[in-house]
Amino acid sequence: MFNAVSVEFHEVIDEKAEQEGYYVSSKSLVICDQEEGYAAAFAVFLMRKKELAFQVQVCNSLSQVQTILCEHSIDVLVVGGNYPVSERKGLRAGNVFVLSESGKTETNSDETLIYKYQSGEILLAEIIRKCSEENRTEDLYFRKAKTKNSRIIGIFSPVHRSGKTGYGLKLGQELAVSKNVLYLNLEIYGGIGGYFPEEGHTLADVLYYSRQEKQNLGVILTTLVEHMGPLDYLLPVRVSEDIRTVTLEEWVSLLGQIEEQSIYDVLILDLDEGLKDVYELLRNCTEIIVPTVKDVLAKAKLLQMEEELHFLGFDDVKKKMVKKELIS
Numbered sequence: 001m002f003n004a005v006s007v008e009f010h011e012v013i014d015e016k017a018e019q020e021g022y023y024v025s026s027k028s029l030v031i032c033d034q035e036e037g038y039a040a041a042f043a044v045f046l047m048r049k050k051e052l053a054f055q056v057q058v059c060n061s062l063s064q065v066q067t068i069l070c071e072h073s074i075d076v077l078v079v080g081g082n083y084p085v086s087e088r089k090g091l092r093a094g095n096v097f098v099l100s101e102s103g104k105t106e107t108n109s110d111e112t113l114i115y116k117y118q119s120g121e122i123l124l125a126e127i128i129r130k131c132s133e134e135n136r137t138e139d140l141y142f143r144k145a146k147t148k149n150s151r152i153i154g155i156f157s158p159v160h161r162s163g164k165t166g167y168g169l170k171l172g173q174e175l176a177v178s179k180n181v182l183y184l185n186l187e188i189y190g191g192i193g194g195y196f197p198e199e200g201h202t203l204a205d206v207l208y209y210s211r212q213e214k215q216n217l218g219v220i221l222t223t224l225v226e227h228m229g230p231l232d233y234l235l236p237v238r239v240s241e242d243i244r245t246v247t248l249e250e251w252v253s254l255l256g257q258i259e260e261q262s263i264y265d266v267l268i269l270d271l272d273e274g275l276k277d278v279y280e281l282l283r284n285c286t287e288i289i290v291p292t293v294k295d296v297l298a299k300a301k302l303l304q305m306e307e308e309l310h311f312l313g314f315d316d317v318k319k320k321m322v323k324k325e326l327i328s
Contacts, residue, residue, distance in 0.1 A: 027054040028072060032065050033080035033099060038116070042078070045120040049222060062087055069093075076127060081105035081116070095131055125223040132219065150259045154285035154320075156271040156278070158305045159298040162291040163326040165195055168270045169228065171289075176230035179265040182221075182258065183233040186281075187272040188243060190236020200226050202235040204242040210254045217254075218261030232264070248277040252284060279314045288320045 029046070033039040043058045054075065059065060062083055068074060069092060077093035081100040088098070089108050098107050099116040107113050114126050155168040165185065172183040184203060185196075192198060201224040209220045225232040237243045258264060269285065271278055282288055292298050302323070309318045 027075040028057065028068075029054045029076040029078070030057045030059065030065060030068060030074050030093070031078045032059050032062065032083075033078075034060060034082050035080070036060050039080075042120060042123070046124070048227070049124070062091065065091055076131070078127070081113075095127070097127060097130070121223060128219055128223055132216075149286075150264060151266045151287070152255065152285045153266065153268045154271055154282050154288040155268065155291065156273075156282060156288060157291045158273055158301045159292045162293050162298070164291045165191070165270055167289075167291050167324070167326055168268050169195060169231070169233070172231040172233070172266075172268045173229050175266050175268075176232070180263045181231055181266040181268065182225065182262070182264040183228075183231055183268045183270065185234070185236040185270045186243065186275055187236055187270060188240045188274045190270075192235055192238060196233075196235045197226070200235045202237050202242075204237045204239070206234060207242070207246060207250065207254060210257055211250070216261055217257040218263070221258070221262050244274075244276060246276065248280050251277075251281055255284060279309065279312065279317055282317045282320075283314065285320065288317065288322065290321050290323045291326045292323055294325055 031039045031042055039058045039060065043056050046056050057068060059068070062079075065074070065077065065079070074091075074093040076095050076097070077091060078097045078099060079088060079091070081098045085106045085108060088096070088111070096108075096111045097114050098105060098111045100113050101116050105113060112126075112130050114123060153171070155164055155171075157164050165187070168185075169183060172181050175181045186203070190196065192202075205224055206217070206221070210217055225234060227233075255267065258267060269281070271281065275281065290302070292302060306318055309315065
């Protein structure tokens, strides 16, 4: 659930996003619940989702909601199920979600029931899913204006235990201070439970949605990504076959959808030598960092890789590579 935070009122208008070339929505989301700490904490959770582009307001009475409605429309209203159904009937919003503490909460015909005490990620996913059914998600998240292509950084090395994943995550966190950055671990065995938590959505989930032609991946990513400080990331796949069988065309399609439909300026790809068509995938990166260590074996492996790249016609990939010595 949420961490309780004392907040009386929140309104998010991201002027910085407009300055950086994003299409900004004027959509409004209002949370009204008698449990003020809950409403405030949910608002804080939503505000940390920097890809969401709506204004968030918090109140603790239906009269406050009516006051807001007198000033402007409400696109999404999340209201506590403890308020009488007869009093909620007069609230007009694009979508109304009623927070229920049990399955017995009475609802009006235009209301959608959602269980109150579940994770913020699940609540948000249910809200977006319902809005998606009515084609109302288009303006609920930031979309990057097409001023330039995303920066795609490949992290790749034939040298094992070189600190590649740790370096990729650290680089992502540093870049995310000023940019919107998404880290994707494309390793066969990414190590869930090591750098990453045991629970959460994985890259396999995103690949599934990417293959669905009618889905908007930018909206879906909003509900799937995890956060490591300012950095957004997805857990590695849990089953190696989920990544071994992915074709180059599917990888290119996924990267294209993220670039076109999401907020991310920078993608960091943590790549594995066992990945199918890994050199072709590296060819799609704008830059490639090769973590290494200072010893004879590492030097020999790097030399062999460089010779192979030349032999197979990937000199363009070789030219993009920058070696980075991380540990001794």
